[in-house]
Amino acid sequence: MSVLQLTGVSKTRGSGRHAVTALTDVTLSVEAGEFVLLEGPSGSGKTTVLAIAAGLLTADRGQVVLAGVPLASLGHAALRRCRGERVGFVFQRANLLGGLSARDNVLLAALLCGSSRDEAEERSDELLDALGVASLGSRRPMQLSGGEQQRVAVARALVHRPAIVLADEPTAHLDKDSGRIVAERLRALAGARGSAVLVATHDARLEAYADRTIRLEYGKVM
Ligand SMILES: Nc1ncnc2c1ncn2[C@@H]1O[C@H](COP(=O)(O)OP(=O)(O)OP(=O)(O)O)[C@@H](O)[C@H]1O
Ligand SMILES: [Mg+2]
Numbered sequence: 427m428s429v430l431q432l433t434g435v436s437k438t439r440g441s442g443r444h445a446v447t448a449l450t451d452v453t454l455s456v457e458a459g460e461f462v463l464l465e466g467p468s469g470s471g472k473t474t475v476l477a478i479a480a481g482l483l484t485a486d487r488g489q490v491v492l493a494g495v496p497l498a499s500l501g502h503a504a505l506r507r508c509r510g511e512r513v514g515f516v517f518q519r520a521n522l523l524g525g526l527s528a529r530d531n532v533l534l535a536a537l538l539c540g541s542s543r544d545e546a547e548e549r550s551d552e553l554l555d556a557l558g559v560a561s562l563g564s565r566r567p568m569q570l571s572g573g574e575q576q577r578v579a580v581a582r583a584l585v586h587r588p589a590i591v592l593a594d595e596p597t598a599h600l601d602k603d604s605g606r607i608v609a610e611r612l613r614a615l616a617g618a619r620g621s622a623v624l625v626a627t628h629d630a631r632l633e634a635y636a637d638r639t640i641r642l643e644y645g646k647v648m
Pocket of ligand 1: 439473
């Protein structure tokens with residue numbers, strides 16, 4: 427079963443003379459249990475694909491079906507709920523909530539999906555520990571390095587066991603060991619519960635963990 431299906435998706439970004447055709451007729455799918463890489467040069471449209479897949483951007487043309495639900499059929503509130511429950515998103519820049527501690531950033535994602543407090547704390551602490559940032563849990567994102575923020579963002583994306591993780595360069599700021607731990611965690615999620623993982627990356631180290639690679643060039647699937 428496809429967890430994510432994009433069919434004939436096109437997208438222009440910017441407007442007027444700054445308008446750029448970011449995606450042209452992109453069709454791709456990610457099946458349950460799969461770990462798929464999205465590769466391509468800078469500016470080829472990787473972030474745009476992930477944002478459209480999560481319903482953060484709306485396609486100009488084409489269809490997006492996430493966990494069986496056509497996103498175009500949802501209103502704003504339903505779309506936000508669907509994203510919160512089914513998607514774990516790791517932004518290219520970690521995008522943690524600056525007013526909350528690292529741990530609370532992760533906890534909140536679990537609580538918003540209806541986990542009990544105990545369950546949310548247990549899972550958050552387990553993930554922060556696995557990702558090597560447990561001792562930094564009380565710090566604000568501003569007080570963390572780029573790589574530390576990225577690992578907290580990965581924990582936040584995984585904590586509610588989403589149907590799909592969409593991760594934008596999740597290992598870009600990570601050293602070898604942290605990068606491996608993130609890759610293993612993503613791989614494990616894809617292996618369990620029919621979840622799927624789609625990772626935009628330039629990091630060749632991830633290829634060893636992935637089932638296949640989708641290549642983008644100039645906004646088209648090669
Ligand atoms: N907010 C925006 N306004 C105008 N153009 C944009 C905007 N965001 C992205 N673009 C353009 O859309 C195209 C695709 O950008 P996108 O961010 O999806 O690329 P990418 O493959 O993720 O690149 P990178 O590897 O550098 O992160 C690029 O030509 C980019 O300049
Ligand atoms: Mg990008």
